[in-house]
Amino acid sequence: MMGYHNVDVEKYIGYLKITPELLNNEEYSRRQESYIKLLHELTNNKEFYIDHFSEINIKTLYGERINSVYCFGICFILLHELSHFSLGHLDKDGQSIQDEIDADFDSFWSIYSDISKDEKFSANCGILCALFSLLFLNPTMETDGIHPSEDDRIIAIYDIIKGDTPKYTILLVSLFTYWAKFYNIRDFPKDLQSTEEPIDKIKSFLSNYKKNNIN
Numbered sequence: 001m002m003g004y005h006n007v008d009v010e011k012y013i014g015y016l017k018i019t020p021e022l023l024n025n026e027e028y029s030r031r032q033e034s035y036i037k038l039l040h041e042l043t044n045n046k047e048f049y050i051d052h053f054s055e056i057n058i059k060t061l062y063g064e065r066i067n068s069v070y071c072f073g074i075c076f077i078l079l080h081e082l083s084h085f086s087l088g089h090l091d092k093d094g095q096s097i098q099d100e101i102d103a104d105f106d107s108f109w110s111i112y113s114d115i116s117k118d119e120k121f122s123a124n125c126g127i128l129c130a131l132f133s134l135l136f137l138n139p140t141m142e143t144d145g146i147h148p149s150e151d152d153r154i155i156a157i158y159d160i161i162k163g164d165t166p167k168y169t170i171l172l173v174s175l176f177t178y179w180a181k182f183y184n185i186r187d188f189p190k191d192l193q194s195t196e197e198p199i200d201k202i203k204s205f206l207s208n209y210k211k212n213n214i215n
C-alpha cells in the first residue's frame, strides 16, 4: 500500500467488491456478445446502423452506469469544439496543434472544476474513454497534421488526474491492452501490472510504434 497515498483503502476495497458485481451482472453477461458486435460494427465498417445501438437498454444497472460515463464523454467532445470558438481559434488563419491541446484542456477543466467529487470519477472515465475511442478509430495513429497523436491526448489528461486515484492507471493499462489485443498490435508489452511503471513501458512502445508507422 506504500504507493497509494491519499487513498481511502477501505473505500477502494469496497469499490473492488462492487465492481465484480457489475461485471458479473446478468444483463451484461447476456448481452456481452452483442456489445462486442456493436464495437466491431463501429470500428470496422464504413457505415453503421443507429438502430442496432438502440438495443442498449439504459434502464438497467449496467446501462445506467455506462450512460453517465458516456454522457460525460460526449460532453467532453462537444466542449472541445465549443472551446475552438471561445478561445478565438476561428478568428485567425490556419490551425495549430497548440489550438487542439488548448481545446482539450479547456474542455477538461470546464467539466472537472464544475462537478462534485463523486461525479469526477464517472466524468474522468468518460473523458478517457472518449479519447480512447479516437485511438480505436485510428489504430495506426496516422497523423492529420492538426491534432496531437491519440496517445498524447490521453496521457495529457491522465497526467492531470492520475493523483486522484490509482483506478485511472488501472483503466489506462486495461484500455491500451484491450486496444492492442483488438487490433493485434505486434510486440505490445505483455503482463503489465496496473501501476505507474507499465505506463512508461506503454509510452515508449507507442513512441516507437508511431515512428515505424510513418516509414
Ligand SMILES: [Zn+2]
Residues within 6 Å of the ligand: 080, 081, 084, 100, 103
Ligand atoms: Zn479540435
